Amino acid sequence: xxxxxxxxxxxxxxxxxxxxxxxxxxxxxxxxxxxxxxxxxxxxxxxxxxxxxxxxxxxxxxxxxxxxxxxxxxxxxxxxxxxxxxxxxxxxxxxxxxxxxxxxxxxxxxxxxxxxxxxxxxxxxxxxxxxxxxxxxxxxxxxxxxxxxxxxxxxx
Amino acid sequence: xxxxxxxxxxxxxxxxxxxxxxxxxxxxxxxxxxxxxxxxxxxxxxxxx
Numbered sequence: 001x002x003x004x005x006x007x008x009x010x011x012x013x014x015x016x017x018x019x020x021x022x023x024x025x026x027x028x029x030x031x032x033x034x035x036x037x038x039x040x041x042x043x044x045x046x047x048x049x050x051x052x053x054x055x056x057x058x059x060x061x062x063x064x065x066x067x068x069x070x071x072x073x074x075x076x077x078x079x080x081x082x083x084x085x086x087x088x089x090x091x092x093x094x095x096x097x098x099x100x101x102x103x104x105x106x107x108x109x110x111x112x113x114x115x116x117x118x119x120x121x122x123x124x125x126x127x128x129x130x131x132x133x134x135x136x137x138x139x140x141x142x143x144x145x146x147x148x149x150x151x152x153x154x155x156x
Numbered sequence: 157x158x159x160x161x162x163x164x165x166x167x168x169x170x171x172x173x174x175x176x177x178x179x180x181x182x183x184x185x186x187x188x189x190x191x192x193x194x195x196x197x198x199x200x201x202x203x204x205x
Contacts, residue, residue, distance in 0.1 A: 066179050067167035 009059060016052035019045035024107075031109050084130050091123065161185040 023030070023045045030038050064072065090096045100122050101115045158165045161182065170176035171186070178186065187194045 065163040065167050066182060067164060067170055067176055070176065 005059065005063075009056065012052045012056045012059070016049050016056065019048045027107060027109075080133065087126055091119070091126075157186070157189060160189045 023042055026041075030041070061069070061072075097115070097119055101113060101118045104113050104118045104122075105111060158168045161168075162185070163182065167176065167178070167182075171178050183194050183198060187197045190197055
């Protein structure tokens with residue numbers, strides 16, 4: 001019988017993975033739905049995925065020891081930085097841009113999308129992610145600084 | 157040892173090989189597991205000149 005934590009992790013993993021797959025699978029149906037319904041369903045799916053992934057991250061963080069936490073800090077810090085840099089570099093390569101445009105054509109149901117518009121939108125989306133991460137990092141850094149600088153606990 | 161102090165084997169291996177410095181609570185736990193003081197288990201790195 002799986003442990004409660006394992007069952008919880010499994011349930012959260014399902015909640016994290018199923019909504020985006022369901023949205024992708026229902027794109028042909030969603031194309032014929034009103035925008036309001038599409039935004040509502042994709043918003044619910046995104047919210048479920050984000051909340052489940054945050055909960056999974058919290059559970060994982062509570063289970064790892066300091067060596068693993070140090071590993072996670074190192075790899076996430078440099079992984080995000082290098083990954084973001086690589087996306088910026090890859091965007092300069094024509095085959096990558098063509099791949100993005102063809103992906104938008106297939107998933108967006110538009111046979112000949114304006115490639116400049118697609119790349120600009122993709123770049124803005126990427127910039128939004130990077131900027132939001134930078135802002136969240138600064139806010140969390142500030143919060144951590146304040147929390148760790150609080151007065152000492154009363155020894156009594 | 158890893159089980160006794162509640163960390164992974166990787167942690168103990170890295171500490172033994174000098175690749176990872178344990179936190180103070182973990183250093184205390186390791187010393188306690190050996191029945192020694194921290195100074196008897198860990199030695200300070202020589203200051204770099």
